[in-house]
Amino acid sequence: MRIRIAARGSLLSRIQVKMVEDKLRNLGIETELIVVKTKADLFQDKPLNSLGKGVFEKEVNEAVINGEADIAVHSMKDMLSDMDEKLVLYGVLPRDSPYDSLVAEKDLFNIESGKVIGTSSIRRRSMISFYRRDLVVKDLRGNIDTRLKKYQSKEYDGIVIAEAAIKRLNSVVRYYKIDPKIITPEANQGIIAIVGRVNEKLKTLFRELNDERTLKEALVERTVVKLLGGGCHSPIGILASMISENEFNVISTYVISDKKKITIEGIYRGDPTTVGEKVVKDMVKVLKHENSSVTT
Structure with missing residues (x-):
């Protein structure tokens, strides 16, 4: 059996696909990666909120709907709360860290006034500004590894990204995990989701890989x-x-x-x-x- 996996081509996305592939190969199943460019990949110079909804998933899901791939692998936080009716959620992997982190030399409450903090998220921007109106929050686009390079080249004094992404990339950077009561994470952060067409054989297969605890937490948040x-x-x-x-x-x-x-x-x-x-x-x-x- 061979399963074609649609996903974005970023380094983090490929690592997440490998996490799914490793589990499938343990079951004796071969895989093939189908790389898909999304609107978010094509327009990295524009703010995310100007690109509409589903910018990280739409084209990937279309590859599955059109029969070019058997499943799609997503960071679940990028998925719309209403899935396309042609698709179903096959399962999720065990959740990694759900927390946000500040990559910087000092934590959120000790970084100096006037420092420039990068984020592409309205949620993060709003919560940072609530606690530190004296910081300059600027838009930050690009894949996670690109964002880290922008920080390391001193374009920003700090950037806010998911701790799960840092760990999956094995990035060696100083960062501070942020208390979820200070900056509450986005729904489904740290969760990798597997999506496919209605197919009982594949649904049964991925039921073996699904982490029930993570799925229940995800469903609370998505509701x-x-x-x-x-x-x-x-x-x-x-x-x-x-x-x-x-x-x-x-x-x-x-x-x-x-x-x-x-x-x-x-x-x-x-x-x-x-x-x-x-x-x-x-x-x-x-x-x-x-x-x-x-x-x-």
């Missing part, structure tokens, strides 16, 4: 994002950590302005969808009390 209208172009952060069967510790954050941020944390019980709905209900209640407009 919150879907109901609140979040994603990489929004000031929403969400992190669910499974404590036991159908019990989760959840941290959720919504940045209203650089002077007002709502963060709630609690233990919620129920299936992942129910937990996500409860989190949204609590968040909306607080936001309405703060006179913020939220549509669900």
Whole structure:
């Protein structure tokens, strides 16, 4: 059996594909990588929020839908909360670190005033500005290895990226893991997802590779994002950590302005969808009390 894998061609994407390939090869399955360029790859000089939704996944998924590949491998945080109806989520690998990190010589609260911090995320930008309005936050595009090179060439005094990316690239850099109550991660950060067409044979195969704990955490977070209208172009952060069967510790954050941020944390019980709905209900209640407009 041979499985064709569609993915972006970045170094990090290739490493993530290899993580899936290694598991498949342990089952005696051969693989072939199909490299796909996405809108995000083609327009690296433009801010992400100007490119629309699904900029890291659309073309990769189309390769699967069109039959050019059997599966797609994604950083799950890049996936839209509503998948194309022609595709299904086959499974996820065990979650790596979900946290954000500041690559810099000093941590967020000790870096000097006026320093330039790079990020392409509205969520990160909003949360940094809430705590440190004296820092200059500038847009940062490019693949993770490119971003690190820009930092090392001193184009930026610090950059905020996912800790999982640093570890997967084996990058030797000084960085500070950021408390999720300070900068709450994006939904599904640190998770690698496998997507394919409706195919019972492949669904059964990937069920063996799926990490159930990670999948449940991912579904809680995706429910919150879907109901609140979040994603990489929004000031929403969400992190669910499974404590036991159908019990989760959840941290959720919504940045209203650089002077007002709502963060709630609690233990919620129920299936992942129910937990996500409860989190949204609590968040909306607080936001309405703060006179913020939220549509669900």
